[in-house]
Amino acid sequence: MKLQEYQSKRIFANYGIPIPAGDVAATPEEVRRIADRLGGRVVVKAQVLVGGRGKAGGIRLAADESQAEKVAAEILGKDIKGLKVQKVLVDEAADVAKEIYLGAVVDRGAQCVVMMASAAGGVDIEEVARETPEKIVKIFVDPRMGLYTFQCRELAAGIGLESEFLNAFVAVCTGLYRAFMDNDAALAEINPLVITADNELLAVDGKIVLDDNALFRHRDLAELRDPSEETIHESEARRNGFSYVRLDGCVGCMVNGAGLAMETMDIIKLHGAEPANFLDIGGGARADRVAAALRIILSDVNVCAILINIFGGITRGDEVARGIVQSLHEIQTDVPIIVRLAGTNSEEGLEILAGANLLTASSLVEAARLAVKAAQSVLPDPQSGQAG
């Protein structure tokens, strides 16, 4: 579960990380009042659960309260990467001298939390990570020992931070790590951590992603979830208990089981296309679940073919097949669907699918080949993953 910037920064502040004075508003009039209280010079920031708001026009500086009101009117209601802006954060504007990146994330490979810092912080950090990864320094935190001060100093040295900021930086690192651990986060990030013209460190942006599996320990945080701030496919996936990750490709995948879903994505790539999503619908074969999964996949306009890969164990193939056929009565679509069904009661299942004129495959390899071919007939170059 992602927290909004203002929620993340309030948590950071509880751990001693300096944040700008500010408040949240839902109308331009409120923005004006807050800006007035903050002395006029403010930054108005769209509160939507996506990155890159700055580049999408969701972050605007204002010189006084009238201008703040005006830019707020432009940002509120605006669509940013498919999400409608319903709230803005109004922060006292910072005089930015330098932008640092600082983040904590679970590193599954290293089986611990890794803390990362870069002197090249700001809106282009993804590009830095891709093109000049040596500009990002990392330290690994032993979960039994916690974060040591010397490790924070190592980060500081790694990004060439001047010694006058060292103590403040160590405090921010320590606070970020504690905020991460105490709240069972999967990611906690400050980008940018700003050095101001007055030589202070200030967390201008904040992002926390909580581990959903630990939310039962954080009822107060779980209550912060606002379904109106999720995309349709996110809320639908959550309601149905699906694991769903949207990707950039064009072949939609509906699979029962996480390992099988990974395999399905791999085999699509092997055949020359890119998967549009990871989707594990889990056990059970009821039509409403199949229909929900189809709706989620089809809500992605890039999807130009769907591969349904079901391996029946406890799940019965005939039930899945009935679920697919029934849900296709509810959802009209021209997107070609290829089904691979194996395991328990798959023969009956395949008969049902054949009776409904659905394209089936006898093996996963064949299914992947057919799905990629179907996708390629729609798209000249499925590698690009762009369907216009």
Ligand code: GDP
């Ligand atoms: P993001 O684009 O969603 O990551 O939003 P950020 O909150 O990181 O804002 C994007 C960029 O806007 C930052 O990297 C800064 O360069 C700039 N910015 C944000 N707040 C301020 C501010 O108070 N003063 C100044 N001068 N720039 C700011």
Ligand code: MN
């Ligand atoms: Mn940012």
